[in-house]
Amino acid sequence: MQQKSSGLRPVLAFSWRQKTHIPGNPCQSVYAVEGCRRLPSNRNQVLPVSKMSGEWDLKILCMGAGYVGGPTMAVIAKQCPKIRVVVGDISQKQIDAWNTDDLPIYEPGLLEVVQECRHRNLFFSTDLDKEIDEADVIFISVNTPTKTKGIGAGAAANIKNCELCARHIAKIAKQSKIVVEKSTVPVRTAEAISRILRANEKGFEFQVLSNPEFLAEGTAIKDLMNPDRVLIGGPQTTEGLKAIETLVSVYANWVPREQILTTNLWSSELSKLVANAFLAQRVSSINSISALCEATGADVNEISRAVGMDDRIGKRFLQPSVGFGGSCFQKDILNLVYLCETYGLQACADYWRQVIQMNDFQKKRFSEGIVASMFNTVTGKKIAILGYAFKKDTGDVRETPSMFVVRDLLQENAKIHVYDPQVTRGDMWLEMDYTCGVNHDNTPGLDEAVTTSTDPYLACDGAHAVCILTEWDEFKTLDYKKIYDSMAKPAFLFDGRLLLDHKELRKIGFEVHAIGKPDPIKFPGSTI
Ligand SMILES: NC(=O)C1=CN([C@@H]2O[C@H](COP(=O)(O)OP(=O)(O)OC[C@H]3O[C@@H](n4cnc5c(N)ncnc54)[C@H](O)[C@@H]3O)[C@@H](O)[C@H]2O)C=CC1
Numbered sequence: 001m002q003q004k005s006s007g008l009r010p011v012l013a014f015s016w017r018q019k020t021h022i023p024g025n026p027c028q029s030v031y032a033v034e035g036c037r038r039l040p041s042n043r044n045q046v047l048p049v050s051k052m053s054g055e056w057d058l059k060i061l062c063m064g065a066g067y068v069g070g071p072t073m074a075v076i077a078k079q080c081p082k083i084r085v086v087v088g089d090i091s092q093k094q095i096d097a098w099n100t101d102d103l104p105i106y107e108p109g110l111l112e113v114v115q116e117c118r119h120r121n122l123f124f125s126t127d128l129d130k131e132i133d134e135a136d137v138i139f140i141s142v143n144t145p146t147k148t149k150g151i152g153a154g155a156a157a158n159i160k161n162c163e164l165c166a167r168h169i170a171k172i173a174k175q176s177k178i179v180v181e182k183s184t185v186p187v188r189t190a191e192a193i194s195r196i197l198r199a200n201e202k203g204f205e206f207q208v209l210s211n212p213e214f215l216a217e218g219t220a221i222k223d224l225m226n227p228d229r230v231l232i233g234g235p236q237t238t239e240g241l242k243a244i245e246t247l248v249s250v251y252a253n254w255v256p257r258e259q260i261l262t263t264n265l266w267s268s269e270l271s272k273l274v275a276n277a278f279l280a281q282r283v284s285s286i287n288s289i290s291a292l293c294e295a296t297g298a299d300v301n302e303i304s305r306a307v308g309m310d311d312r313i314g315k316r317f318l319q320p321s322v323g324f325g326g327s328c329f330q331k332d333i334l335n336l337v338y339l340c341e342t343y344g345l346q347a348c349a350d351y352w353r354q355v356i357q358m359n360d361f362q363k364k365r366f367s368e369g370i371v372a373s374m375f376n377t378v379t380g381k382k383i384a385i386l387g388y389a390f391k392k393d394t395g396d397v398r399e400t401p402s403m404f405v406v407r408d409l410l411q412e413n414a415k416i417h418v419y420d421p422q423v424t425r426g427d428m429w430l431e432m433d434y435t436c437g438v439n440h441d442n443t444p445g446l447d448e449a450v451t452t453s454t455d456p457y458l459a460c461d462g463a464h465a466v467c468i469l470t471e472w473d474e475f476k477t478l479d480y481k482k483i484y485d486s487m488a489k490p491a492f493l494f495d496g497r498l499l500l501d502h503k504e505l506r507k508i509g510f511e512v513h514a515i516g517k518p519d520p521i522k523f524p525g526s527t528i
C-alpha cells in the first residue's frame with residue numbers, strides 16, 4: 001500500500017493550492033453564451049476506437065494531474081493496456097512527483113496502479129503541446145473553484161482553467177478530437193468550450209462530451225474500478241453520438257454496459273451537481289438532527305440506524321459529523337445555488353443554500369460546545385486535534401471542518417497541537433490562509449500557537465482536551481488510558497466523528513462530549 005511517512009509531514013514540493021490561481025482570463029460567465037448550434041452533418045470525422053491511433057487503439061490526454069486526473073487516468077491505463085494515456089499538467093512539480101513513488105496525493109491503492117502502468121501505457125508530462133497534438137481524446141480535469149472576486153463571487157464556479165484548456169487545444173490541434181469535460185462545471189459549460197473550439201477550428205471538428213467523475217477521495221481506486229455508474233453526455237447528433245460511443249467503448253473495458261449511462265450534455269453536467277447536493281444534504285440533515293438529539297436525550301446513531309433501515313431512505317451518508325468538508329460539496333452546492341439564482345429560481349436557491357448554512361452551524365456548534373464545556377474559557381489551554389484531513393484516507397485539507405474548529409479555538413487563545421497521519425503543516429497553513437484568510441506569516445504569534453506533531457501521544461501530552469475531528473482508523477486503537485494519564489484534569493474528549501467507545505472512555509475517567517449523543521449527566525439513563 002502507498003505509504004507516506006506518518007505524522008504531519010514536512011511541506012511537500014507540490015502543494016495543490018498554488019495551482020488554483022493560474023493567471024489568465026477571468027472566468028467568462030457561461031450563462032452569457034449563445035444557444036447551441038447543430039453541427040454540420042457532413043463532418044463525420046470522429047473515428048471509432050480501433051482505427052484511431054496506429055500502434056495504440058486510442059491516445060488519451062488528460063489535462064490536469066490532480067485528485068481526479070491522476071487516479072482516473074491510472075485506472076483507465078490499468079484496465080485498457082492498448083490505450084496510451086498521458087496525464088498532463090502545467091505544474092512541473094506536480095508531474096515530477098507523479099513520476100516518482102512519492103505521489104503528490106495520498107490515495108489507498110493508487111501507487112500500485114501507477115507502478116503497474118507507468119512507462120507502459122501511462123505517462124506524466126508537462127509537454128502539453130506535443131500531447132494535445134497526438135491525442136484522439138482529451139479530458140479536461142482541472143480545478144474549478146468557487147469564484148472569489150467579481151460577478152458571482154462566493155457562489156459561481158470559476159471555469160477559467162477549463163476555458164484555458166479549450167483555448168490551448170484549439171491553438172495546437174491539427175486534427176479532429178473528442179474533448180471531454182471531466183471537471184465539475186456549471187450547466188452549459190460544454191457550450192462555452194464548444195464555441196471556443198469552433199471559433200478556432202481549422203477545417204476539422206471537435207466533439208465536446210461531459211463525463212463527470214463521482215469518485216470519493218480515500219476510496220478513489222475502488223470507486224473507479226467498480227463505479228455505481230459512468231455518465232456520458234454528448235450532443236445528440238450523428239457525430240456527437242459517435243463520440244459518445246468512442247468514450248463508452250473505453251469504459252466498457254471494465255464497466256458493465258448497463259452501468260454506462262448516456263444522455264445529453266446538459267443533463268450530464270447537471271446530474272453531477274445534483275448528486276453532490278443530495279449527498280451533502282443527507283449529511284446536513286442528520287447533523288441537524290444531532291443537535292436535536294443533544295437537546296432531547298435521543299441518540300443520533302440510533303436515529304440513523306432506524307431511519308436508514310428504510311430501503312427508501314438507505315443507510316449511507318447518514319453518519320453525523322462535525323460537518324462535511326472537501327473541495328466539492330460546498331463548491332458544487334454554491335454552483336447549484338448560483339445557477340438557480342441565474343434562472344430566477346430564488347426559492348430553489350434558498351433551499352439548497354440551507355444545506356451549507358446547516359453545515360456552518362454544525363462546525364460552529366462544535367467549537368462553541370468545546371469552549372462552553374471547558375468552563376467557558378480555553379485561553380492558554382492545550383487542545384489536541386486528532387485529524388486534520390477532511391475525511392480519513394486522504395491528505396486533502398480543502399474546506400476541512402478541523403480548520404474551522406482550529407480557527408475558532410485560536411480566536412479564544414487556545415494552544416493547538418495537531419496530529420494527522422497524512423497532512424503537511426504547509427498545506428494546513430495554505431488552506432487556513434486561502435479559506436479563512438488567516439495567514440501565519442503576517443499574524444504575530446500564530447505560527448507558535450499551532451504545534452504540529454508526528455506522534456498522537458505527544459500531541460495529547462499535557463492537553464486539557466482531545467478533539468477527534470477525522471475518522472482515521474488508527475485513532476480507534478490508540479491507548480486512551482496512556483493519553484488520559486498524560487493529560488490535565490478534568491480530561492475532556494470531544495468526539496466529532498462518533499468514532500470511539502464512549503463508555504470505555506468514561507470508565508477511564510474522560511469527560512466525553514460527542515455529536516448527537518446524550519450527555520449522561522443531563523440525561524441519566526439514556527446513554528446506550
Ligand atoms: N477531488 C475530488 O475528489 C473530485 C473532484 N471533482 C472535480 O474534478 C475537477 C478537478 O478536481 P481535483 O482533481 O480535485 O483538482 P486538483 O486541484 O487536485 O487538480 C487540478 C489540476 O489541474 C491543473 N491545471 C490547472 N489548469 C491547467 C491547465 N490549463 N492545463 C493543465 N493543467 C491545469 C492544476 O495544476 C492541478 O494539478 C474539479 O472540477 C472538481 O470539482 C470531481 C469528482 C471528485
Ligand SMILES: O=C(O)[C@H]1O[C@H](OP(=O)(O)OP(=O)(O)OC[C@H]2O[C@@H](n3ccc(=O)[nH]c3=O)[C@H](O)[C@@H]2O)[C@H](O)[C@@H](O)[C@@H]1O
Pocket residue numbers: 184213214215216217218276279283316317318319320321322323324325326327328329390391
Ligand atoms: O465531486 C466530488 O468531489 C466528490 O465529492 C464527494 O466525495 P468526497 O468529498 O471525496 O468525500 P465524501 O465521502 O463524500 O465525504 C465528504 C464529506 O462529508 C463527510 N461525511 C460523509 C458522509 C457521512 O455520512 N457523513 C459525513 O460527515 C465526510 O467526512 C467529508 O468531510 C462525493 O462522495 C463524490 O461522489 C464526488 O465525486
